[in-house]
Amino acid sequence: MTKPVLIGALFLSGIVSCWAQTGNPPPQGTNVPPVGNVQIGTCLESTCREAPVRENLSAIDLHLKYMRGILGGFRQGAGLGGGVQFTSANAIRHVELRATALVTTRLYQRYDLEAFAHDILDSRNTADVWFSYLYRREDNFFGIGPRIPQTLETNFALQQRSYQGTFTRDFTDHIQAGLYAQIANARAYRGKDKNDTPIDEIFSPVPEPTPVLWAPGLLSNAKIVSYGAFFEYDARDNSSGLTRGANVYGRIASADGLKNHDAFADYGWNEAELDGRLYIPLGSNKTSLALRARGSFKDPKGGSQIPFYALSWLGGHEYVRGYRTYRFRGNNSLLFSTELRQTVYAKTEQRGVDLVGFADTGQVWGDARSKTDPVILKNNDFSKSNWHSGVGGGIQYRHSKNIAARVEVGRSNERTLVYVSLSRGF
Numbered sequence: 001m002t003k004p005v006l007i008g009a010l011f012l013s014g015i016v017s018c019w020a021q022t023g024n025p026p027p028q029g030t031n032v033p034p035v036g037n038v039q040i041g042t043c044l045e046s047t048c049r050e051a052p053v054r055e056n057l058s059a060i061d062l063h064l065k066y067m068r069g070i071l072g073g074f075r076q077g078a079g080l081g082g083g084v085q086f087t088s089a090n091a092i093r094h095v096e097l098r099a100t101a102l103v104t105t106r107l108y109q110r111y112d113l114e115a116f117a118h119d120i121l122d123s124r125n126t127a128d129v130w131f132s133y134l135y136r137r138e139d140n141f142f143g144i145g146p147r148i149p150q151t152l153e154t155n156f157a158l159q160q161r162s163y164q165g166t167f168t169r170d171f172t173d174h175i176q177a178g179l180y181a182q183i184a185n186a187r188a189y190r191g192k193d194k195n196d197t198p199i200d201e202i203f204s205p206v207p208e209p210t211p212v213l214w215a216p217g218l219l220s221n222a223k224i225v226s227y228g229a230f231f232e233y234d235a236r237d238n239s240s241g242l243t244r245g246a247n248v249y250g251r252i253a254s255a256d257g258l259k260n261h262d263a264f265a266d267y268g269w270n271e272a273e274l275d276g277r278l279y280i281p282l283g284s285n286k287t288s289l290a291l292r293a294r295g296s297f298k299d300p301k302g303g304s305q306i307p308f309y310a311l312s313w314l315g316g317h318e319y320v321r322g323y324r325t326y327r328f329r330g331n332n333s334l335l336f337s338t339e340l341r342q343t344v345y346a347k348t349e350q351r352g353v354d355l356v357g358f359a360d361t362g363q364v365w366g367d368a369r370s371k372t373d374p375v376i377l378k379n380n381d382f383s384k385s386n387w388h389s390g391v392g393g394g395i396q397y398r399h400s401k402n403i404a405a406r407v408e409v410g411r412s413n414e415r416t417l418v419y420v421s422l423s424r425g426f
Helices: 002-021 374-378
Strands: 058-064 067-071 081-087 095-104 109-118 125-141 154-170 175-190 221-234 245-258 268-281 287-300 312-314 328-330 332-346 352-365 388-398 404-411 416-421
Touching: 287 312, 312 332, 312 352, 328 332, 328 352, 352 404
Parallel strands: none
Antiparallel strands: 058 067, 067 081, 081 095, 095 109, 109 125, 125 154, 154 175, 175 221, 221 245, 245 268, 268 287, 287 332, 312 328, 332 352, 352 388, 388 404, 404 416
8 A cells, every 4th residue: 555645745836835835725704604604615604524534515695593494414426415404593502502404306315413513612612412314215336446347337325324523723824634533333234226137137146156146245334433533734725716726635533334234344444634726827717737646545454344335435426437436446546637727707706607527536445354365366457557547628617715516527448438527526
């Protein structure tokens, strides 16, 4: 794992040094947002989380004190998502209670009950605790490894109930770090897409007799406790035209399985995630070069396993376009993306239409399911033959600093795919 980590670290170092040479970070606004809505880079704390899963939900002002609209809230593959969030606003000093209900165009569901506390000892400390129920109906699964064939395509459903909490400190207007912990209980079973062969008719919940078809965590409850730390440097600026600036994110964590009345509960791994992004204006705020490098590294503890749905992955509109979502899974993944963005119509400083051209490449590696099976052992290789790449382009409509819509077409050696998302891309 040393070589890939070094590649990712060098790229992230380059992002920071390049940004340092482009000038001072963009100034932050001086207006104080409403309770619980502290501005960090391009993100409001009320709708952004850095752990256990990094996510950015866009809040929509409904001009109602105790309710706001929400866009997003789901990892890729779920369709377009959104819903409503009910909040206590400033009724309780230093604390905001929230209840959120989200659904997607593919009928994925999520419900959160949350307590967000701010100004803990001083104005730069926040804490967030919440319960979450997540239901994903039909995520793709092709198997584990960098060269798994498309012929094994199937899908699975996942239900997860989790309790988690974070403590975050904003050290400056652009730098924050924190700690988190989570207990999650998840079950993976047959997906709702009847066009595929059912997952349990191809893959097995046990390693014998065919280890290469073993999907750890299939048809059983996996109860996982995890904890870790994260940091983010966010100097992105969406105030005028295309995004410019830089963003660097990192997270380290440890996860362990808990006994949960199932025959197999030997889960455990250490993990690290690095994600660096650089946005370089080319002559004006209407032309930009966007660069991204992301690494996800998961190291099983001893002979323990990682549930197949918790592995690192590639494929989809955020992780090598031109491949199906979650096309490749393994312990580790490394991704590089480049986009050339050009504004072709500007209605206001923040609202406009852009054309985008992109190139992505990445690979997965690492497989702990067997120490002797030759096919599985080959999955551990970080190899030049395991890179998967896609190219393409698209159009983007920016409605505001935080809300945008994209349509992209990506082509790989496997197929050409169309992606629709409510985002500015990476």
